[in-house]
Amino acid sequence: MDNTDKDDASFSVPTVATQAVLVKSTSMPDNATIIKGPDFNQNHSLNDLLKNYSRIGFQATSVGQAINRNWRLSDDPILPDESDDYKLPAVRSSTKCKIFLGYTSNLVSSGLREIFRFLVQHSLVDVVVTTAGGVEEDFIKCLGPTYLGDFHLPGAQLRKQGINRIGNLLVPNENYCKFEDWVVPILDRLLEEQQSE
Template structure:
């Protein structure tokens, strides 16, 4: 009892200093529905809304430095290279159209993604995905030849259609390899896929058209790998050299005057981009959007600051992690950054 009284006296005598940080305050809908004002209010909203506002701020800085000489940036050698990384579920979802928009208008400089994100973009040009149900009876939909990605349904027939389209492309590539002694890499394969699909709905069509390299270090980890197996089972010898892309990506990071990272999800796409930035002693600006937690020691869940210890982020880097599933927030981020800059430039 005496100890509790002593602690109370200590607290009572404390002279609190005034808190000078902004007041937490939400949006007042009595002002009407103004989406710009709503998203700007996130700065002092608290919790993940404030993290989202920080992500918007950092990406706008990337865009500012990427645009080249301006009032604050007279030197074109300070141009920022923007690396975009995303997992396959982003292309399964409606974020595919958001990413396509960025590639279409040359708003990014390089992509790192997974095999699923390549094949599903191509499949969506050939066929369709559909809204499904998280609580689906998976045994029943298996019997209906439907594959499930969360609440997204993918008709299994899509994979047959992709194979029918892809095997002749592999044959064409195999002939070029034999006759021209050309060794393919994942990025050169993806560029050829984008050229051959010839569909403006495709992310990789626009990447091929706008010369945006797409790196996929695990290109064989999916249906594309299965189809490579099928092709090589009948006609052995098609080669895909991943080392060429490691060299290309690392050099792209190494020679960047400033480096900005936008990464949706984790795993190989996050690590591959960050690891490349070791060659320049870390990225300058970074935004991570995923739901991973740090307690299992995974790279996906790691706090961004952990990357500083590896030299993946600079000691003075600006970075933020938004704990969110990316379909919820990435369209909002693009609306307040890339799309806003593009629309403003059109009005000038």
């Protein structure tokens, strides 16, 4: 997509920027871990939920790796110490305080997206506060998967491969291109409507 305005000669996108953004993504390895949080609409045991942490991304992946290490060291069950009453969504949803959930776009890129969806779907939060990027990343995850990487992967090398790194998450350029192909025609129509009024 050409971002230059034909009538404005003073604006041009640097070639190096265009080349970096439009690099074709290399294929992700067959064994790449796809980022996905738990679906709380499914019945999960505590073990199922804890096993899923390693696929959420960001610090949750590190927590998941720590959990897996602890499981290797001990077969002792984890005993809940909270009253069962407070574990029921109906009890939590009947509290008289207003619950705000705030998050940035990078958290939507991670497996926490599915947790946020569950909280909203089941009215466990009253207000959601996020960035425009939070909405954008939600659409992008609908169009293509995010993969588990590593915080220490070299950004310059990934850039040459058309892969974007968000912390320890990897997003192929194609995901952003799919989003742009979907949203730009909508924005163009909105601009036409605005200019015709």
